[in-house]
Amino acid sequence: MSTEVKASVLHGVKDLRLETRILPPLNPTDVLIKIKTTGLCGSDLHYYHHFRNGDILVREPLTLGHESAGIVTSVGSAVTHLAPGDKVALEVGQPCEQCNLCLQGRYNICQEMKFRSSAKAWPHAQGTLQEEVVHPGKWCHKLPEGVALDDGALVEPMAVAFHALQRARLEEGANVLVFGAGTVGLLCAAFSKVVSKARVVIADIQEERVRFAVGEGFADEGIVVPMKRPGTIEERLAFAKEVAGMVGGKIGPVDGTFECTGVESCLQAAIYATTPGGKVMIIGMGNPIQTLPISAASLREVDLIGVFRYANSYPKVIELLASGLRTKLPGLNRLITQRFTGIESIPKAFDMAGRVKDDDGNLVIKVLVDM
Known part of the structure; x- marks a missing residue:
């Protein structure tokens, strides 16, 4: 029997419509999941505000959402690790599982990847902002007792941060710099502190976010990046060196930098701030063409390491959440700053997610939609 569900569908810039969809x-090997909660991500906001994400254009109506958790309502005959009633976090990327990259465990960069809510693949893989989804059981991760559905929705950005930390391979006790005090930047900072026992300084242009990061224990030190817009290349690089100097004054030589903004000046400053032999993790998706001081990196053997989503990280993050390390992490629920209830509230949720503060003056960090 076919199943009809309500879905939030983007047809153009800020043009969200509530429609009925027939599930396959x-x-x-599939499971049917009732979506319970979904976090709104920066990539979702790009599609909502521009009907594109960088150079990726939306070519058909698209349901957004990929940071989701829900309840299993039905399982296929070959699924043995899940049962109706189980809470799950959805890993929404679906790689080919046959290419060399997939066989090496690097399925996140599979060229045939279909990722829910992304317009990169054609036809687009529809996202999770709908009542129910049919999803491969392999990519549904059971949440153990004590790990709530809210945690399940946060597993996706946590997986990004955890994958970045694994790519960085920092030594214990390293000095770490994080550019960007949004959700992923805060999680990179927290994981660096807890897993790598690093000393962490976080930098952002918004003073309130920096205060939040330090006050809530995500970072040890904070830097408010000056709001400057230098013109020439020489002026921009001079500003980047100025910011790097501010970092050095706070924490000294930086062993690893997590660049989570995609802003050119931040990546420039990351290169200057990182010590010889250190690493810069490129996480933020900004302007695809940037002017960088490459000689400052190559002559000091500063490694520029790309980070794209995650691979094999969901089970490790969920295990961390269920372990004693959870008590050493900052309050993850503090990242959820606004909530909206019901599928009809999704347009309001997107409008809120694009703001710096809500009407009461509270920071906007992670907006959640409870379906």
């Missing part, structure tokens, strides 16, 4: 039949 359940294959033996």
Whole structure:
């Protein structure tokens, strides 16, 4: 029997419509999941505000959402690790599982990847801002007792941060710099402190975010980046060196930098701030063409390391959440700053997610939609 569900569908810039969708039949390896909660991500906001994400254009109506958790309501005949009633976090990327990259465990950069809510693949893989989804059981991760559905929705950005930390391979006790005090930057800072026992300084242009990061224990020190807009290349690089100097004054030589903004000046400053032999993790998705001081990196053997989503990180993050390390992490629920209830509230949720503060003057960090 076919199943009809309500779905939030983006047809153009800020043009979200509530529509009815027919779900595909359940294959033996699939599960049916009632979506309970979904966090709004920066990439979702790009699609909402511009109907594109960088150079990726939306070519058909698209349901957004990929930071989701829900309840299993039905399982295919071949699914043995899940049962109706189980809470799950959805890993929404679906790689080919056959290419060399997939076989090496690097499925996140599979060229045939279909990722829910991304317009990169054609036809687009529809996102999770709908009542129910049919999803491969392999990519549904059971949440153990004590790990709430809110945690399940946060597993996706946590997986990004955890993957970045694994790519960085920092030594214990390293000095770490994080550019960007949004959700992923805060999680990179927290994981660096807890997993790598690093000393962390976080930098952002918004003073309130920096205060939040330090006050809530995500970082040890904070830097408010000056609001400057230098013109020439020489002026921009001079500003980047100025910011790097501010970092050095706070924490000294930086062993690893997590650049989570995608802003050119931040990546420039990251290169200057990182010590010889250190690493810069490029996480933020900004302007695809940037002017960088490459000689400052190459002559000091500063490694520029790309980070794209995650691979094999969901089970490790969920295990961390269920372990004693959870008590050493800052209050993750503090990242959820605004909530909206019901599928009809999704347009308001997107409008809120694009703001710096809400009407009461509270910071906007992670907006959640409870379906």
